Amino acid sequence: MGKEVDYDIVVIGCGVAGTSAALAAAEKAKEEGEKLSIALLERSDFDHRGGNSRWTASYMRMKNLDEVADNFVEDMMAFSDNYSDRKYIETLAANAGKTLRWVQEKGVDFDYLPTMFLTSSKPRLLPVGGGRAIIDTLARKASALGVEIIYEATVWDLVLNEEGAVSGLKVRVKGGGSLHLNVGAVILAAGGFQGNQALMSRYIGRDAHKIRTVAEGGLFNKGEAIEMAMKIGARGAGQFDSFHAEPVDPRSKREEAAVMTFPYAILVDKNGQRFVDEGRTTIDEQYEAVARTIFYDLPDHIAYMISDQKMYDIPNYEQALETDKPAIEADTLEELAEKLEIPADKLVATVESYNKACQPGEFRWDKKDGKKAIGINPPKSNWAIPIDKGPFIAYPIVCSNVFTNGGIATDTDGRVLSQDDYPIPGLYAAGETAGLYYGKYPGGTSVLRGLVFGRRSGMHAVSYVCNPEKLEV
Template identity: 80%
Template sequence: MGRELDYDIVVIGCGAAGTAAALSAAESAKNQGEDLRIAILERANFDNRGGNSRWTASYMRMKNIDEVADHFVEDMMTFSDNYADRPYIETLAANAGPTLRWVEEKGVDFDYLPTMFLTSTRPRLLPVGGGRAIIDNLSRRASALGVEIIYEATAWEIGLDEDGAVSELMVRIKGGASLNLKIGALILAAGGFQGSHEMMAQYIGRDAHTIRPVCEGGKYNKGEAIRMALNIGAKGTGQYDAFHAEPVDPRSKREEAAVMTYPYAILVDKNGNRFVDEGISTIDEQYEAVARKIFYDLPGHIAYMISDQKMYDIPNYEQALETDKPAIVADTLEELADKIGVPAASLKATVEQFNAAVQPGEFNSKKKDGKKAVGITPPKSNWAITIDQAPFIAYPIVCSNVFTNGGLATDTNGRVLSGDDHPIPGLYAAGETAGLYYGKYPGGTSVLRALVYGKISGAHAVNYVTNPEKIGI
């Protein structure tokens, strides 16, 4: 590079994207006989490292470890109303299988484990041990190849040289002091901005500060990586005013305290009124829209799942209740209403109207069964069973933020693009820091793309820093 560097490559973030990028870079350098200094900067301490990835089950939208699910590219484009970057998605699909095989080689096993979706449209391959298994295995392999992991360090500004290439990184360490690192390339893999009240208000809007991150890792995603790239002319992409949402129990402090049994029950608002067709489709294809509706449309941003003892007859219902808090239970609907703060007359009327609308048919929790409730607004398309077997039960539900959609535009090599669609020399982004999603989230793609583009960007960054002319890179 013609100058003394503190690090040839710095990766910001120790999640799936960051650890994949660092390990990919270390392996590429070793294969090319290059002795490069590579570091990961992580805001959290060791015990809390890994961002969202550490806490997630890491569902993968894969038919098997080598093949993406059917209609992968078209589904992702359709869900985004064709706003998403097709070449990015096509590259993701082409590299998904080889990347998961690469992760498997590092010691991560994959299997079709039970999920919280009792009914689903697309397959979900999972790493055994969840996202933490990915983080632990990839980071251990990276460390063995000489990658430094520096904890409790936060980057806050990128410096460019006279040619507009990344050359410096300002880093604030624990205690408040700031360091100026001389670097050759920078890979931004620091998640989104769900942990920033300021950015959530700026892009999501009023009361966005009340939307809790789905897990502890999200609180560390404060958006600096996105902001500092935008500040040097990077292009933003993805739907900045939207986020991937999940319905969770507000009483629980555990990660991903999801309540996914509601398709077999009814949902009411704090006035005791139904507001959605709970059985409109399989749970994996509808829960995000329901969670968003709870936040955007309902008074107090809260809903309640109402059911009875028949819920406990549903096979594997426990898998769909990720919360660690028990159901709220009462012998009468009036008593249940009092416990959850809903008008008793309204809740009783809602349940009675629903029961009267339930049509005959055979209930089947494993597939769309066509067992409907009709003549009421909204109707219920599947899994309509009467609520009449006391004790009655309720679970409160609020909207949580799994990740934000807005991020940085990149090409298929992971290079961050300027507002004029030119790569910014030496700057890369992977995972949620890179924007992609619009509209409806295509489940099982976020960790997958983090791994794929982390691996791609790490290898490309090595080629960039070892080519003195930087021509064609």
């Protein structure tokens, strides 16, 4: 098998969950006077480290650094139809503020920065510099405390001792060779499985290989951590056949090339037909459902946003267009349809019937304005303004995968639970490796829980490896 190396704690994954786990473990060990060897393993090279975390703007569902948004727990439970773990979410709410203060103390600044959600209905606190600022800062602090960060190393198996506790890891290194690590505890923080075509097909279903990851970081999330844990009896949690979806421009190679201006426009399928109430609610509360509809219900899994020059009158519209590709423009709807390769007569008829259905009223881009389009199917509940001021514009939209929902069940200390709901000794999981979400994603909670439970896992792992009666912890 190759050489053997010993570590007290090994963290797998260099995103927000992994770096917070490694740093919290190093800090707690130092605080308690324990000389522990801690390693953080990352499958990518240094320049690509961090998986999804590297690319995310890192929205936080917080009123401020100390307070979660109103109805935080109840909203998260409601979004999951009460399938999510309430105790886990209550722990998240109780520890969110103190965890962000901890991150801030390390040197990460937070602010209410502009977002792509022009009509956001929830507070959006962001770290200055996004997720990359968090992982760079926490990784640097962890290294300063002696954490060894090892790149281009992929864990492919967990080893148990005779008592059923995790005692080893098999790690494949660059070039294909493998080595064995003797370990005291392992923290799985390697993301979901959106970068694994086989697992996507198994859990998400037909044509899942056509769902692009929202950023290249997702391609590093192959799901081995989830599979390894399940192989030794871990219970799954979260909705395995679902994922957090986002509408993006398929022409763009840019990370998170989101198209979030569609509430002010109409959406049509490749046959030129509308298929959704684009103004049903604020963009942050509906974009995921729209993206899912595009993938699951539409021919060729694609839609087109159709608008006109009035879109450019909306303040800060550029923030809601994260794509780096320009709009497709044409002087007439017929020409636009030709460029989009959709039936011109159908598109013209759709726009004309929509224009006639638009009701009078004051257009307000920044909130639900009640300006409706009625008498058509589907109706439009807000922001119904005629499309009649050429040149006409269009953006293609497909569904992207931000992260997968299925993962490993853990308790509130991050300990991985068996099918019988007992902690598997020495094994922890945090971030998207730990399953939580069902149904609709409650925005601004993923990075937050990665930080909170990464930190809790790291601290608990130190207590575990330093306790001579490990199995009693």
